[in-house]
Amino acid sequence: MKQFIYTLEHIYTDEDHTAIKLLGFFDDLTKLEKIKDQALKFPGFRDYPDGFLRIKNEMNKVHWKTGFTSIIGEVGRDYIPEKDEIDRGSSVVQNLTAIFSVSHIYTIDRYLDDERIIGVFSSLEEAQQNVDELKQQPGFKEHPEDFMVGEIELNKLLWTSGF
Incomplete structure (x- = not known):
């Protein structure tokens, strides 16, 4: 049975740009x-x-399994190749206090990073195994040190001030 986690983000657009903030x-x-x-x-x-x-x-689902060949810019989550289709048989994750978020971010120039959201994983081992496999794929293998794996506590606000 598939399991999922809820993600809370805040997205806004002003006259200058669009910004996304991960809240938890x-x-x-x-x-x-x-x-x-x-x-x-x-x-x-x-x-x-x-x-x-x-x-x-x-x-424990990997986005970008086959790597990448083009730049997408700062908001990689808008360009995930396939959206998560959570079927009726799926359930929200149970008995975890934290998850492991994986992304890949490399700097193109001083004003632009190329970011891809890879996925959320139930264990560090699962996250690291997938990172190791992705490092062999096009795009990722040219930037193998740019993966970020972070342990994130569930049910906690990650953004603690305004903007």
Whole structure:
């Protein structure tokens, strides 16, 4: 059975750019809503209250399995080759206190990074195994040191101030 995790992001566009802020990963919608209410107290988030986005992300799924050949820019999550289709038989992840988020970010020039969101994993071993495999794929093998693996506590606000 597939498992998923809820992700809370905030996206806004002003006259200069579009920005995405990752607010956290959650195993419960009630906890997610409490964190959203907390973030709404901060400047920026309260100025763009319609910018919150709740996403279901399949656990232990790798996006970008075949590597890449072109630059996508700073918001790689908009260009994930396939969206997570969470079927009715799936369930929210249970019995975890943290997940391991994997991304690949390399600097193109001083004003632009190329970012790809690889996936969320239930263990460090699972995350690292997938990173090791991806390092053999086009694009990734040219930038093997640019993977970021981070342990992120569930049900916690990651953004602690306004913008």
